[in-house]
Amino acid sequence: MNIYIDGACKGNPGPAGAAAYIENDRVIYSYVGEATNNIAEFQALNLALSFIQQYNIEENCEIFTDSQLVIGLFTLGWKAKGNRELVNKIQNLLNIVQENSNITITKVKGHSGNIGNDKADLFANLAITEQKSGVIYFNEKVVTIDDIIKKAEEVEVERCWLRFRELVNLIKEFKGK
Helix, strand or coil: CEEEEEEEECCCCEEEEEEEEECCCEEEEEEEEEECHHHHHHHHHHHHHHHHHHCCCCCCEEEEECCHHHHHHHHCCCCCCCCHHHHHHHHHHHHHHCCCCCEEEEECCCCCCCHHHHHHHHHHHHHHHHCCCEEEECCCCCCCHHHHHHHHHHCCCCHHHHHHHHHHHHHHHHHHC
């Protein structure tokens, strides 16, 4: 199972969102509130691990992130300088989940055309824009890609959200393939 995670923040600190895109299944996104980008990235990992735990996934899971800090703290043994309580909570959850699943956390380059990472980024930003959390199921057709595009286009975005518009276009291109 492949899971792509991303956190986003408008200002640092500022309004923040997190998302976990479970490839070809669903996306889970969460409005974090006022936070730093690091906290948003941690919350994205928390979403992925909570999903694995909730559904008792017992298969190999590869979690992809564009956050070097997430890689360092959760795979390379770095020590947290800040947000220790949150990092410890996520580390404990990772340890619990790894009892039943083989979890690998892999670094990907952000904003480089990686569809999974771009989808996670899109929904982390959507969580900020809408200031809410949710789940969108792709297999059960609760929401179609047209619904996602329409909703994204309805959102009033500021000029600094150019990346958000680029991601909407990426979804349109992906839909056309």
